[in-house]
Amino acid sequence: MTYRATTDDFQFLFDHVIGYDQLPETELFADATADVAIAVLTEAGKMCEDILAPLNRNGDLTPAALENGVVRTSPGFSDGYKAIAEGGWIGMAADPEYGGMGLPLTLQTAVNDMMSASCLSLQLCPLMTQGQIETLEHHASDALKDLYLPKLISGEWAGTMNLTEPQAGSDVGALSTKAEDNGDGTFSITGQKIFISWGDNDITENVCHLVLARLPDGAPGTKGISLFMVPKLIPDADGNPGEPNSLRVVSLEHKMGLHGSPTAVMSFEGAKGWLVGEPHKGMAAMFTMMNNARMGVGVQGYGVGERAYQEALAYAMERKQGRTPLGEAGTGTIIDFADVRRMLTQMRTELFAARSMAMSLALAIDMARATGDDDWKARAALLTPIVKAYGTEVGMLVSHLGVQVHGGMGFIEETGAAQHSRDVRVTAIYEGTNGIQAMDLVGRKMMDGGEAAFRLLDEIESQAEAARANFPNMSEAVWSAAEDLRETIEWMVEQSDMQDRFAGAVPFLMGFARVLGSHYHLRAAIAEGGKGPRSELARFYINRLLPEHTAQFVQARTGAAGLYTLSPEDLAS
Amino acid sequence: MTYRATTDDFQFLFDHVIGYDQLPETELFADATADVAIAVLTEAGKMCEDILAPLNRNGDLTPAALENGVVRTSPGFSDGYKAIAEGGWIGMAADPEYGGMGLPLTLQTAVNDMMSASCLSLQLCPLMTQGQIETLEHHASDALKDLYLPKLISGEWAGTMNLTEPQAGSDVGALSTKAEDNGDGTFSITGQKIFISWGDNDITENVCHLVLARLPDGAPGTKGISLFMVPKLIPDADGNPGEPNSLRVVSLEHKMGLHGSPTAVMSFEGAKGWLVGEPHKGMAAMFTMMNNARMGVGVQGYGVGERAYQEALAYAMERKQGRTPLGEAGTGTIIDFADVRRMLTQMRTELFAARSMAMSLALAIDMARATGDDDWKARAALLTPIVKAYGTEVGMLVSHLGVQVHGGMGFIEETGAAQHSRDVRVTAIYEGTNGIQAMDLVGRKMMDGGEAAFRLLDEIESQAEAARANFPNMSEAVWSAAEDLRETIEWMVEQSDMQDRFAGAVPFLMGFARVLGSHYHLRAAIAEGGKGPRSELARFYINRLLPEHTAQFVQARTGAAGLYTLSPEDLAS
Incomplete structure (x- = not known):
């Protein structure tokens, strides 16, 4: 159970697929040349291989536990966290003014990919902090920024995100946590929050909770929600952790996977908090955090998939089989079997597609920030739900196939294949279920009448046109799927009836991803001149998997017809 | 977490879908009228609801454990097992001469479906025994039958199946367990076996192991393997359990799911065994057991899916949401959302398709036995790998969607949704992975040049033709998919190159199942006259899911081209 950093894959993506060279042409990212980028990723990759990857099993076998009100983290997690923090990987994209490295999100995304592959449970902690950093950068007062950002960026303090309540999950507007003005610039926060990832830890010297709560004059629903910073230990005059705040971890959840990540029920009992942004504008601020987190979760998904793939491939190359279809010409292991190769090749091609999309999204966010260009912003908004949902679906599929390649051993926990499948399962659920991502795609992200999507399709079709002479079959397949x-x-x-859009939203998103994945695969084949392993992978994806889009779009265009004809009682009988 | 027996579904299948009325027209099953059948299933259903279903969580929370060499089963499993045994459900299809009920396998399959839904870990024990009963009925000497069958049929003794060794999984022919003739009609068995389901228990008074081993003059590979009965306690002159045999449980596996089922590493150390069938003909005898078990595992798959579906539906109907798209006209719960309905409806339609196929297979086996007709035999042989693979894929998909419908709560073990997903995972692996099923379908099962499949297609097309006037769209879709x-x-x-068949065997099998599932759905719609919930379910399956067959058959017909162009090293880089 080892992990090999995927730096080569990033290099290829930078050189040939995502258009990385645009970044150092901007003033903001002038220093982040491709050479610098690869040097940075090489270093991060080493940490992932040597320090984080060996911790993954510890988290599963010795879950985070609540002992006398204090969270005890899994063995070795403290050292792993310190390596991440000291490497500067938490704040690598953060503002240098507060101690960040100011690197592109594109690089942070690549590092998060490798950290997720190495140890998802642990990586979730800095991922939460990264979202908090970005939220504070955009919405907090200077006083709050000065106090919190340096500590979060250095990793001395960790950040969490407190949205969900027992009666308010996807329906955030139903939350009932209350905030009362203390009249001294602070607020008193009272309520219970659930599913709080890394709600507490025994590693960092403080834990900073961003909490959604309602002020007395807050309207019902999402429009009356405000955002508060509620630290576990209240910073003293010097900014050091002081008195304990009135909050506590009530319990930790017993989950299907991700055992190393403490998922807390938090109780805020008149805890002292500071307003972040304007009153009643909490949801807008939280969306900053959520968009970052949605991309991050998509990356978590295929990151775990990468690990599952590497282990399945290694197993397939070492598991001996008496007689294989290749006979003497083969390896004598199960990789000689066509069905095993089919599974492994699909895994590899799905990972490439998901990684290309996520890196393209990160680049779009960087370019939007560096140039202020609205087209880049619209591109980023469009790709976010696709990356979140497809990235996590790929993670689940690849981990599932990883178990299958292991055969009976895949069901035995000792091999680690099952852990990936259990760990990754939550990524399709948290930060908005994949169904919610799909609704976002066909709803909010199509409020421009499809304009941003059509611009992307123009690029897809013009690349396919240009490649027609050299790659007639693949080009035609991609062009016609784009149509x-x-x-x-x-x-x-x-x-106009949104129910008709929503009914097929998930198949639509998955079909969209098939087309987009094919576009990136075709680009890889073009870069190779059609000869080489990436071209063969492109042919696999385009010839064997892209045809799925037809049925997906049929489903998408069927609308809600019939879905509501069946009553809940009909479904039960 | 409750379970409602699906007796109504069976009634509908008997009356309208699988042609159950053919059974009581045969001499062998003259007494098994539809009325008797439903009475039997109603009784079994009660046991499943009241006694077995509440045990399911116990198995997960308190796994079977090895204590001082003895397996301790999960709390309540002993009572559950006794209810199964005393109800006569283990030997319900067995020969009345030895205490069985002589009922059709069709009914046993329906009962196994409900028992799997109730408590898969426990149900696996009688399933193994049923396979052993059938093997002994076909291959054992009268002396062995007289001694073992009554005890197995009554459930006093349990049966297991010992094939796999560390170096011999799917490649059974590589096994190295030895058998030596003691010269007194017994043999001495030595070797280690792994993945032995219910390898031991503290419930039954004896455990009977059917063990594959090689005699000194046995050829290498599968042709030199013989089958032996190796009891845990050697029966004395009166047939009562006597001296302990030289065998033991070395350890139990720590698995992803199915914790209530003890999966043993078994060591046979010169254990006393009796030959079952002819020397070196063990694989043929074992195939009797495996074919039965393959159908049984397919049923396990969608059986678990049924439970996952019922629980997800109940959750969707009770989980409140502040604002739903249906407003006042809706339930105010998440079932009002189109995407939730899409998931639940797909779950329901896949379950119907899988159950129809499995029940049709069981009926074909019964009819082949009752009539000796070769067409029925060929039908049964054709359907076996489809039922195993599609039934288990449906089980996994439905359990997966069940977690998704639960949202965040689905990832928390307390709801039970995750357990179904973990438990069912192994069904795609054991008794021959689904990849092996697919290879069987395109290989062995097509050695007739496709004749049996074409006969089935003729039926599918002629039903579609006949329904064309009343159901033009659905009929056309089914007819053209059949073409x-x-x-x-x-x-x-x-x-002629089997690699070309094998490379797309899994997509082929899944596409075959889509066509077949549509055929049964159309039949249900015809039976309802096109008006009613089953017709709406048919429209969902045929309009939204059947189109997937196109891409599946494209994959199937792509052959192995390109799959071997990539070397294992290419895949690793």
Whole structure:
């Protein structure tokens, strides 16, 4: 059970797929040349291979536990966390003014990919902090920034995100946690929050909770929600952790996977908090954190998939089989079997597609920030739900196939294959279920009448056109799938009844991802001149997997017809 | 977490889908009228609801454990087992001469479905015994039958199946367990076996191991393997359990799920055994057991899916949401959301398709036995790998969606949704991975040039033709998908290089199942006259899911091209 950092893959993506060279051409990222980028990733990769990857099993076998009100983290996690913090990997994209490295999010995304592959449970802690850093950068007062950002960026303090309550999950607006003005610039926060990832730890010297709560004059629903910083230990005059705040971990959840990440029920009992941003504008601020986190979760998904793939491939190459179809010409191991190769090749191609999309999204966010260009912003907004949902679906599929390649041994916990499948499962659920991502895609992200999507389709089709002479079959397949997607988007934006859009939103998103994945694969084949392993992978994805888009778009365009004809009672009988 | 027996579904299948009325027209099953059948299933259903279903969580929370060499089963499993045994459910299809009920396998399959849904870990024990009973009925000497069958049928003794060794999994022929003739009609068995389900227990008074081993003159590979009965306690002159045999449980596996089922590493150390069938013909005898078990495992798969579906539906109907798209007209719970309905409806339709296929297979086996007709035999052989693979894929998909419908709560073990997903995972692996099922389908099961499959397609097309006037859209979709399947089968049987068949075998099998599932759904709609919930479910399956067959058959017909161009090293880089 080892992990090999995927630096080569990033290099290829930078050189040939995502257009990385645009970044150092901007003033903001002038220093982040491709050479610097690869040097940074090489260093992060070493940490992942040597320090984080060996911790992954510890988290599963010795889950985080609540002992006398204090969270005890899994063996070795403290050292792993310190390596992440001391490497500067938490604040690598943060503002240098507060101690960050000011590197592009594109690089942070690549590092998060490798950290997720190495030890997802642990990586979730800095991921939460990164989201908090970005939220504070955008919305907090200077006083709060000065106090919190340096500690969060250095990793001395960790950040969490407190949205969910027992009666308010996807329906955040139903929350009942209260905030009362103390009249001294602070607020008193009271309520219970659930599913708080890394709600506490015994590693950092403080834990900073961003909490959604309602002020007495807050309207019902999402419009009356405000955001507060509620630290575990209240900073003293010097900014050092002082008195304990009135909050506590009530319990930790017993989960299917991700055992090393303490998922807390938190109780705030008149805890002291500071307003972040304007009153009643908490949801807007929280969306900053959530968009970052949504991309981050997509990356977590295929990151785990990468690990599952590497281990399955290694197993397939070492598991001997008496007689294989290749006979003397083969390896004598199960990788000689066509069905095993089919599974491994699919795993590899799905990972490439998901990684290309996520890195393209990160680049779009960086370019939007560096240039202020609205097209880049719209591109980023469009890709976010796709990366979150497809990235996590790929993570689940690849981990699932990883178990299958291991055969009976895959079901035995000792091999670690099952852990990936259990760990990654939550990524399709948290930060907005994949169904919610799909609704976002066909709803909010199509409010421009499909304009951002059509711009992307123009790029896809023009690349396919240009490649037609050298790659007639692949180009035609991608071009014609893009046309199908265009027609499906046109159908979507014509539906005024949102139920008709939502009913097929998930198949639509997955079909969209198939087209986009094929586009990146074709680009890889072009870069190789059609000869080489990446071209063969492109042929696999485009010839064997892209055809799935047809059925996905049929589903997408069927609308809600019939879905509501069946009553809940009909479904039960 | 409750379970409602699906007796109504069986009634509908008997009356309208699988042609149950053919059974009581045969001499062998003259007494098993539809009324008797439903009475039997109603009684079994009660046991499943009241006694077995509440045990399921116990198995997960308190796994079977090895204590001082003795397996301790999960709390309540002993009572559950006794209810199964005393109800006569283990030997319900067994020969009345030895105490069985002589009922059709069709009914046993329905009972196994409900028992799997109630408590999969426990149900696996009688399933193994049922396979052993059938093997002994077909292959054992009268002396062995007289001694073992009554005890196995009554459930006083349990049966196991010992094939796998560390170096011999799917590659059974590589086994190295030895058998030596003691010259007194007994043999001495030595070797280690792994993954032995219910390898021991503290419930039954004896455990009977069917063990594959090689005699000194046995050829290498599968042709030199013999089958032996090796009891844990050697029966004395009166047939009562006597001296302990030289065998032991070395350890139990720590698995992803199915914790209530003890999966043993068994050591046979010169254990006394009796030959079952002819020397060196062990694999043939074992195939009797495996074919039965393959159908049984397919049933386990969708059985667990049924439970996951019922619980997800109940959750969706009770989980409140502040604002739903249906407003006042809705339930105010998450079932009002189109995407939740899409998931639940897909779950329901997949379960119906899988259950229809499995029950049709069981009926074909019964009819083959009752009539000796070769067409029925060929039908049964054809359907076996499809039922095993599709039934278990449905189980995994439905359990997966069950977690998704639960949202964050699905990842928390307390709801039980995650357990179904973990438990069912092994069904795609044991008794031959689904990849092996698919290879069986395109290989052995197409050695007739596709004849058995074409006969089934003729039935599918003639039903579609007949329904064309009343159901033009659905009929056309099913008919044309059947034609696609026909062409794909023709392509398959033309490939002389088996690698080309095997490379797309899994997508082929899944596409075959889509066509077949649509056929049964159409039949349900016809039975309802097109009006009613089953017709709406048919429309969902045929309009939204059947289109997937196109991409599946494209994959199937792509052959091995390109799969071997990539070396294992290419895949690793």
